[in-house]
Amino acid sequence: MFESITNTEERGQVGIGTLIVFIAMVLVAAIAAGVLINTAGFLQSQAEATGQESTDLVSERIDVTSSVGIVTGTADDGELAEIRITVAGSPGADEIDLSESTIQAVGPNGQANLVFANTSANPDGVGGADAVATDIPDDHFGVRNSTGDFVDDPVINDEEQFTIVLNPQIEPFGSSTDPFGESEQSSIDIVSPSSATTSVELRAPDLFSNDNEAVRL
Incomplete structure (x- = not known):
């Protein structure tokens, strides 16, 4: 019913390919997470500065x-x-x-x-x-x-x-x-x-x- 792989070299090549794809996905996810964290921090700082300026325009x-x-x-x-x-x-x-x-x-x-x-x-x-x-x-x-x-x-x-x-x-x-x-x-x-x-x-x-x-x- 299932086709078995008898060649050990072919089995190793499939495992290495999967590992490479997995590592690439992890790297992409890490980079994306870093970008999102940096963007969130920048937006938070900008929002705080804008909020302070708006408050000063009203209160001062x-x-x-x-x-x-x-x-x-x-x-x-x-x-x-x-x-x-x-x-x-x-x-x-x-x-x-x-x-x-x-x-x-x-x-x-x-x-x-x-x-x-x-x-x-x-x-x-x-x-x-x-x-x-x-x-x-x-x-x-x-x-x-x-x-x-x-x-x-x-x-x-x-x-x-x-x-x-x-x-x-x-x-x-x-x-x-x-x-x-x-x-x-x-x-x-x-x-x-x-x-x-x-x-x-x-x-x-x-x-x-x-x-x-x-x-x-």
Whole structure:
């Protein structure tokens, strides 16, 4: 019924061939398993990094609590001497370093990317007891603490509130001869160190009534 193999050499060749095929299958399986393990590890690392970035974009976001403009000493000029944007961290946010943040602004006088003006640096400094917003140079913004002083290390936390100060006489808000003023508009994006973005629309009233008054923007 069954055909027997009487030649011992043929029996040995069949066994070696089977062994070779078996070893090849084991090697292929091992290589495939290694590739799958490496791929799984890479995908896990990438997922963790993406998840952390997504969390930072939500939790390390800057909230704007108010935005006002300070009218110049002569309201009839229809100009602002200072733009103030009070900021805080979003609920549950970690500390946010405003000195590492940037502001992307579009206004009546074009577009500009503003960076932090360190109070002790020259010529970008705005330090000193008598410092005012118009001391802030082109392409920069200043930061005041709760007592109104310009600071070097504005880190938002649960204990301190800060105010971003913009110079209405520099681009893109205006110029030294034509500062940001009545009826004008500007939009700014405050970008935190984690790249979370907060958008703010600034709209000046049609008419300023009193000298040095604060008007809502």
